Amino acid sequence: MQPHLIARPDHIVSRRQISPAANKVLYGLKDAGYTAYLAGGGVRDLLLKRNPKDFDVATNATPEEVKKVFRNCRLIGRRFRLAHVYFHDETIEVSTFRAPTPATDEPASDSHVVTEAGLVVRDNVFGSPEEDALRRDFTVNALFYNIADFSIIDYANGMEDLNNRILRVIGDPETRFTEDPVRILRAIRFSASLDFSIEETARTAIRVQAPRLEDCSSSRLYEEIQKLLGCGKAGRVFELCRELDVFEHLFPEIGAWLNAPDGEGKTHWLEKTFKQIDRWNAAGFRVAPALIFALLFGEYHEWVAEQIAVKEGLSHADALQEATHRHIRQLCERIRIPKAVTHHIAEIMAGQPRFLKTTPKNAQRMLRHRSFLDAFLYFKFSARAANRHEKELAWWEEQRKKK
Numbered sequence: 001m002q003p004h005l006i007a008r009p010d011h012i013v014s015r016r017q018i019s020p021a022a023n024k025v026l027y028g029l030k031d032a033g034y035t036a037y038l039a040g041g042g043v044r045d046l047l048l049k050r051n052p053k054d055f056d057v058a059t060n061a062t063p064e065e066v067k068k069v070f071r072n073c074r075l076i077g078r079r080f081r082l083a084h085v086y087f088h089d090e091t092i093e094v095s096t097f098r099a100p101t102p103a104t105d106e107p108a109s110d111s112h113v114v115t116e117a118g119l120v121v122r123d124n125v126f127g128s129p130e131e132d133a134l135r136r137d138f139t140v141n142a143l144f145y146n147i148a149d150f151s152i153i154d155y156a157n158g159m160e161d162l163n164n165r166i167l168r169v170i171g172d173p174e175t176r177f178t179e180d181p182v183r184i185l186r187a188i189r190f191s192a193s194l195d196f197s198i199e200e201t202a203r204t205a206i207r208v209q210a211p212r213l214e215d216c217s218s219s220r221l222y223e224e225i226q227k228l229l230g231c232g233k234a235g236r237v238f239e240l241c242r243e244l245d246v247f248e249h250l251f252p253e254i255g256a257w258l259n260a261p262d263g264e265g266k267t268h269w270l271e272k273t274f275k276q277i278d279r280w281n282a283a284g285f286r287v288a289p290a291l292i293f294a295l296l297f298g299e300y301h302e303w304v305a306e307q308i309a310v311k312e313g314l315s316h317a318d319a320l321q322e323a324t325h326r327h328i329r330q331l332c333e334r335i336r337i338p339k340a341v342t343h344h345i346a347e348i349m350a351g352q353p354r355f356l357k358t359t360p361k362n363a364q365r366m367l368r369h370r371s372f373l374d375a376f377l378y379f380k381f382s383a384r385a386a387n388r389h390e391k392e393l394a395w396w397e398e399q400r401k402k403k
């Protein structure tokens with residue numbers, strides 16, 4: 001298929017907006033005789049007048065050939081072989097044009113393995129620029145910027161979707177979400193952060209395929225959840241996750257609790273949490289992932305703790321620790337939350353009952369604790385979200401000032 005070509009005068013992407021490192025890689029490849037395109041989110045973001053997070057380059061040079069062009073280059077990745085070109089403040093990812101994922105009933109070759117569930121676990125087959133464009137997830141993510149003539153190359157009608165702010169899956173949405181269910185979370189993230197609407201058949205496919213998030217690699221899920229929470233529009237991410245029935249497949253225990261017949265009003269705390277995450281983000285405040293998880297799960301942990309305390313005759317403090325522990329253990333079977341983070345969540349939650357004890361001795365001990373600030377931020381948030389412990393909160397604010 002002939003792509004749409006948008007010549008330099010007809011689009012707004014200029015070399016000045018591309019980082020010096022990315023320009024060096026593009027020109028390095030071009031001068032060595034290869035095709036070199038800026039690809040992916042970098043082109044999309046420049047066309048949307050946004051600051052790209054990073055620049056990715058696509059080329060017809062194989063990873064080995066890329067390595068020969070740049071001294072500062074290393075080949076990485078098992079799932080996909082990629083070249084990383086290092087500069088002092090930036091790394092440019094260079095990938096060789098790849099063939100699209102095959103239909104699920106094709107026999108799996110050595111370098112291309114499809115599981116029975118239709119999940120592609122390994123591929124490393126080189127392809128043409130067109131194939132490379134069409135194997136990408138969304139039309140707006142498939143645009144190339146050609147360093148040879150500064151044109152935009154559009155194989156997937158991404159320009160039109162970009163202008164209409166529509167996130168459209170390339171190919172059949174059901175199939176593409178089956179191949180890689182993480183694309184569901186990417187759709188939600190891009191829709192929220194770029195303020196794009198998700199095209200209708202993709203919305204339907206997300207609802208149908210969301211249970212497949214359970215087939216995903218636990219480390220990819222953890223990474224993608226971090227991106228969802230950090231995208232600056234976590235509030236919108238939560239709305240979309242609820243709207244498209246995705247939330248309960250990410251956090252099944254909390255989803256079931258929210259969806260229970262008496263679940264009404266339970267999203268209040270969660271909505272506040274997501275808004276708080278966005279506020280911290282906008283202020284450039286780097287929040288520990290553990291604090292974010294503790295806040296997300298907090299009301300649920302407190303609710304479970306109440307049930308356990310009654311049923312198993314535990315103290316409030318012990319029940320809260322137990323509730324936290326049980327839920328995190330269940331969650332870690334599907335989402336690879338690093339050990340350090342789960343420990344930190346446990347510490348934040350274990351600290352909560354201690355904020356109710358307003359004695360100088362307790363204050364001295366608590367203020368010295370390495371998790372004090374995060375535990376305190378949880379206490380402050382929960383006091384406000386649940387309208388409680390006003391006196392204790394004021395007292396602790398005083399202690400912090402004295403410190």
Ligand code: ATP
Pocket residue numbers: 039040041042053054056135136137138141142180182183
């Ligand atoms: P950002 O970097 O802002 O998060 P991005 O679109 O650049 O967004 P990356 O994860 O950096 O996203 O991926 C770069 C490009 O690789 C994407 O634009 C897309 O074309 C392609 N891509 C990434 N992940 C997938 C996937 N799971 N399936 C298909 N294509 C993908």
Ligand code: MG
Pocket residue numbers: 040041042053054055056
């Ligand atoms: Mg990117």
